[in-house]
Amino acid sequence: MRPAKDFFRPLAVGAPDPVHEVPARPSRAIHFFDPSNEKMASKIPDMVGPGSGAPDVLLGNLEDAVKADNKEAARAGLVRIAQATDFGPTQLWTRINALDSPWVLDDLTTLVTEIGDKLDVIMVPKVQGAEDIHYVDRLLAQLEAKAGLERPILVHAILETARGVANIEEICGASPRMQGLSLGPADLAADRRMKTTRVGGGHPGYLVRQDPDPQQPDKQRQTYQQDLWHYTIARMVDACAMHGVYPYYGPFGDIADETACEDQFRNAFLLGCVGTWSLHPKQIAIANRVFSPSVEDIRHARRVVAAMGDGTGAVMLDGKMEDDASLKQCLVMVELAEQLAAIDPELRKQYDAIEVDR
């Protein structure tokens, strides 16, 4: 671990100064595309915001889901798209290949030197511990210096190995570049030897069953499906909050099941995640809807803020006690609404139209 006095020093001569605080930019949907797939790639310029249908982040994926034979084409395709596109308010991220793969060194050197000025965040898969982030951190600093970049590229780690989960706090605190963490349920399930065969979401076999009714022992007992990912997401949220970085759900592979996708995203939102991945254009609207506080929640939050005056003490509102701590929760919602309204004109209209009565 670097001592505190060195934590914010650039790791290469000529590299930009690290950020002291991760910018709070909306990132409800991180939309994945394969830059080697010409049909998919041709849609990217039209997906740039502003606009309520646009993802907050476009991510050129170079890792899993890109065929091995297409790795170089994907990298070159991303360079081409980035150079030709004005991304306006939409962030551009990439997911590089794994650190032990034969492609990652060229991914980093090519992307940083050719489109480093356009890249906001680099997502690193299969991160095992702080040592992986330290490696990327130093290499990025060297490449940023070489490319003459004026702002540092941030780093996002995917939590998809048991060792990564065990080392979650040190990963979040490994570098001032750390922007956030995503859950990688598919790789994590395999690494943990879980007995699922899905990409995220629940499983009908993971349940609790109602006790038997002693009066009616043969009566069918209700079962309640449980969330396989609750433990990991909750750990992520705490580690991220502790280090001032952002937690995200990850992929939901059942593209056709929009209802279950929305449920999984909402669980993550309620627990503290700020966004999720979208793998198919259909999932962008789901993510934007779920990760934007509802008009009703904002109306309530603003009522509490108004009722609480200087923010101390306790008041009754609709039969419920509100105090300093419930006010803090409401302020989280109000601040998020302000950040989202700044980039989403449709949401701004909805939030601006809210009338607050006491």
Ligand SMILES: CCC(=O)SCCNC(=O)CCNC(=O)[C@H](O)C(C)(C)COP(=O)(O)OP(=O)(O)OC[C@H]1O[C@@H](n2cnc3c(N)ncnc32)[C@H](O)[C@@H]1OP(=O)(O)O
């Ligand atoms: C599991 C762990 C992980 O690592 S998850 C992250 C890695 N996986 C990915 O990035 C997957 C990205 N998505 C995809 O490859 C595709 O969406 C998959 C899931 C294969 C479905 O594609 P396809 O069968 O073409 O779907 P479709 O016919 O419904 O497509 C309708 C039109 O939309 C397009 N489309 C599809 N996906 C995207 C996308 N991600 N971004 C932009 N455009 C997309 C299709 O090309 C299709 O276009 P058109 O209507 O034919 O002109």
Ligand SMILES: O=CC(=O)O
């Ligand atoms: O990369 C994502 C995953 O679920 O694995």
Ligand SMILES: [Mg+2]
């Ligand atoms: Mg993965």
